[in-house]
Amino acid sequence: LQEVTASSRHYVDRLFDLDPQKVLQGVIDMKNAVIGNNKQKANLIVLGAVPRLLYLLQQESSSTELRTECAVVLGSLAMGTENNVKSLLDCHIIPALLQGLLSPDLKFIEACLRCLRTIFISPVTPEDLLYSDATVISHLMALLSRSGYTQEYICQIFSHCCKGPDHQTILFNHGAVQNIAHLLVSTSYKVQMQALKCFSVLAFENPQVSVTLVNVLVDGELLPQIFVKMLQRDKPIEMQLTSAKCLTSMCRAGAIRTDDSCIVLKTLPCLVRMCSKERLLEERVEGAETLAYLIEMDVELQRIASITDHLIVMLADYFKYPSSVSAITDIKRLDHDLKHAHELRQAAFKLYASLGANDEDIRKKIIETENMMDRVVNGLSESSIKVRLAAVRCLHSLSRSVQQLRTSFQDHAVWKPLMKVLQNAPNEILVVASSTLCNLLLEFSPSKEPILESGAIELLCSLTQSENLALRVNGIWALMNMAFQAEQKIKSDILRGLSTEQLFQLLSDSDVNVLMKTLGLLRNLLSTRPHIDHIMSTHGKQIMQAVTLILEGEHNIEVKEQTLCILANIADGTTAKELIMTNDDILQKIKYYMSHSNAKLQLAAMFCISNLIWNEEEGSQERQDKLRDMGIVDILHKLSQSSDPNLCDK
Numbered sequence: 001l002q003e004v005t006a007s008s009r010h011y012v013d014r015l016f017d018l019d020p021q022k023v024l025q026g027v028i029d030m031k032n033a034v035i036g037n038n039k040q041k042a043n044l045i046v047l048g049a050v051p052r053l054l055y056l057l058q059q060e061s062s063s064t065e066l067r068t069e070c071a072v073v074l075g076s077l078a079m080g081t082e083n084n085v086k087s088l089l090d091c092h093i094i095p096a097l098l099q100g101l102l103s104p105d106l107k108f109i110e111a112c113l114r115c116l117r118t119i120f121i122s123p124v125t126p127e128d129l130l131y132s133d134a135t136v137i138s139h140l141m142a143l144l145s146r147s148g149y150t151q152e153y154i155c156q157i158f159s160h161c162c163k164g165p166d167h168q169t170i171l172f173n174h175g176a177v178q179n180i181a182h183l184l185v186s187t188s189y190k191v192q193m194q195a196l197k198c199f200s201v202l203a204f205e206n207p208q209v210s211v212t213l214v215n216v217l218v219d220g221e222l223l224p225q226i227f228v229k230m231l232q233r234d235k236p237i238e239m240q241l242t243s244a245k246c247l248t249s250m251c252r253a254g255a256i257r258t259d260d261s262c263i264v265l266k267t268l269p270c271l272v273r274m275c276s277k278e279r280l281l282e283e284r285v286e287g288a289e290t291l292a293y294l295i296e297m298d299v300e301l302q303r304i305a306s307i308t309d310h311l312i313v314m315l316a317d318y319f320k321y322p323s324s325v326s327a328i329t330d331i332k333r334l335d336h337d338l339k340h341a342h343e344l345r346q347a348a349f350k351l352y353a354s355l356g357a358n359d360e361d362i363r364k365k366i367i368e369t370e371n372m373m374d375r376v377v378n379g380l381s382e383s384s385i386k387v388r389l390a391a392v393r394c395l396h397s398l399s400r401s402v403q404q405l406r407t408s409f410q411d412h413a414v415w416k417p418l419m420k421v422l423q424n425a426p427n428e429i430l431v432v433a434s435s436t437l438c439n440l441l442l443e444f445s446p447s448k449e450p451i452l453e454s455g456a457i458e459l460l461c462s463l464t465q466s467e468n469l470a471l472r473v474n475g476i477w478a479l480m481n482m483a484f485q486a487e488q489k490i491k492s493d494i495l496r497g498l499s500t501e502q503l504f505q506l507l508s509d510s511d512v513n514v515l516m517k518t519l520g521l522l523r524n525l526l527s528t529r530p531h532i533d534h535i536m537s538t539h540g541k542q543i544m545q546a547v548t549l550i551l552e553g554e555h556n557i558e559v560k561e562q563t564l565c566i567l568a569n570i571a572d573g574t575t576a577k578e579l580i581m582t583n584d585d586i587l588q589k590i591k592y593y594m595s596h597s598n599a600k601l602q603l604a605a606m607f608c609i610s611n612l613i614w615n616e617e618e619g620s621q622e623r624q625d626k627l628r629d630m631g632i633v634d635i636l637h638k639l640s641q642s643s644d645p646n647l648c649d650k
Contacts, residue, residue, distance in 0.1 A: 008033075008043040015052045020063065023056065027069040034076050041080040050077070050091045058096055068108045071100065075115035078122070085122040093119065094129050098136055106146060113143075113153040120157050127161040137174045144179050148188045155180060155194035162201045172209055176202060181216050184226050189236075196230065196242045199223075203249035210253035213246075224250065228262050231270045237279070241286055244270045248294040258298045268294065268301060272308045275351075277317045280324050281337045281344060288315070288347035292354040299358045306355050306362045316369050318348035342384045349379055349390035353397040363401045373412040380417040385426065392421060392432045399439040406446060415440055415447040419454050427468050434463060434474035441481040452482070452490060461497040469511055476506060476517040483524035488534060491525050495535065500542045507546050512559065519550075519562040526566060532573035540579050543570075544586065551589050557598050564593060564604035571611035580612065581623055587630060594635045599644050606639075606650045 014026030057070040100112040183195035216223045230243035247267040274287025295301040322341035327333040356363040379391025440447045463475025506518040593605035
């Protein structure tokens with residue numbers, strides 16, 4: 001290292017010369033020495049060239065030519081490794097360059113912007129550095145009109161530094177849409193492309209921006225029409241893809257209808273074309289991911305996509321051919337594609353998940369694609385967390401099919417790898433995996449038995465204690481499905497696994513979804529007479545307490561109705577009935593709900609009464625007498641005059 005740095009030292013020494021002309025020549029020589037030479041760049045950074053270059057760049061006494069050459073060298077150093085960029089950031093290069101933008105000299109401004117652009121596109125640079133001073137954004141907007149270079153670099157900086165809604169809002173409020181729109185018709189392809197990329201990040205998941213874009217006119221043409229022109233087959237692929245992303249974001253934000261011809265006839269077919277094996281790996285990845293996002297919520301678009309260009313079969317190639325047909329002769333490319341093949345698998349799983357989200361026939365087609373279930377099962381155990389998440393999403397989508405749960409899911413014992421995924425996955429995977437498990441536990445699914453034997457109850461009970469709401473909902477939902485028409489042993493295991501404390505905890509959860517699923521679980525546990533009597537003999541006191549708690553609380557109609565249905569189930573037990581008959585508080589509540597203003601609650605309360613009074617059951621006479629004394633018969637007379645035929649009937 002000493003030898004190498006020694007040979008580079010003279011470059012740095014010349015920066016300290018007293019003769020400004022020699023300093024300038026030194027900087028120019030340094031520029032020529034570092035171009036394309038990463039070793040030389042690293043040496044000069046180690047030798048302390050950066051602080052001196054920044055000093056010269058900021059000196060008022062430096063000539064504009066010298067300051068410009070300094071910015072060029074710094075930009076060249078930034079082009080090297082990520083470590084180079086870190087060293088530049090440590091020397092506070094960004095404030096120095098932003099200050100440089102205030103100069104009147106255009107060449108110098110362009111050199112500063114080029115350097116800023118290089119630094120901001122590096123993954124090690126925090127985007128927030130652009131927003132720390134509010135005046136910077138408005139100054140950059142003003143510089144957009146200066147030249148083609150300022151337009152290209154500034155748009156590139158914006159599109160790289162716009163991460164999330166806060167950044168979108170700042171740029172939007174500073175007039176980004178109006179200032180950048182006319183650049184889409186620039187004569188420079190580079191400017192057009194960077195402007196297009198800006199819109200694709202500004203509109204992403206942003207209704208405010210998307211709705212504005214729909215009505216923007218450029219040279220008498222609306223923006224969506226300009227985007228559609230950029231989608232045409234004769235345009236460069238990068239342009240087609242980016243404009244498809246803009247239209248996709250606008251569609252998902254509700255600014256363009258899903259049945260608009262620019263989506264159905266232009267955007268969707270363009271994205272399907274990107275999935276062809278003629279395209280490069282990154283184009284196939286971006287095409288599939290964007291298409292997955294476009295069709296995710298719309299059944300009609302899912303159907304159209306599934307029959308466009310044999311898409312479902314085309315996606316199977318994502319698992320087989322990481323390299324495009326055109327790249328086969330390029331050894332460097334092949335190597336790159338093998339390293340990134342997992343991105344293709346992730347994209348394919350995502351798109352399959354969207355395609356199969358709603359339509360039974362599409363799911364069938366996906367599953368019948370060669371080795372599909374094996375691929376999903378393998379995806380569940382891949383090392384890349386993104387692939388695992390996408391594979392679980394795909395599985396979740398396919399698990400919505402009754403037919404597939406009975407056949408393919410059973411043939412491939414999908415539940416095994418799924419249970420493994422659930423052992424210690426991060427939350428985002430857990431949420432989707434536990435939703436899938438809910439489907440595998442439905443009563444008609446043959447996977448239900450083996451899942452139970454593999455310790456699912458314990459796992460699901462622990463999910464109900466999670467801080468994460470979605471996990472609590474899924475845990476209790478899966479237990480509810482598990483308890484449906486289950487045998488008594490399973491029901492007892494669930495109650496044991498949950499513990500009474502946890503049950504009360506769930507019944508007082510602030511989220512109505514958790515509460516409804518917990519009531520659903522209780523209702524499923526308390527079905528069929530012997531089970532009702534058995535559970536009420538062991539947990540009767542606590543369950544009656546819980547029912548009272550909810551009927552007295554501030555809850556919506558659905559919650560109260562579900563709770564009264566649980567009471568009706570208890571009333572159907574042989575010995576369990578007595579827990580209601582000996583509890584005057586509960587009887588008064590049933591009476592109150594019989595006269596409630598909501599017919600659903602009145603019906604549910606009457607179910608409780610009818611289950612208590614069957615003539616052929618032991619003790620029915622005493623029960624009828626007690627209810628008569630309470631005035632129940634009078635209420636029934638009144639209800640038989642009701643205008644609601646259901647109530648009248650009951």
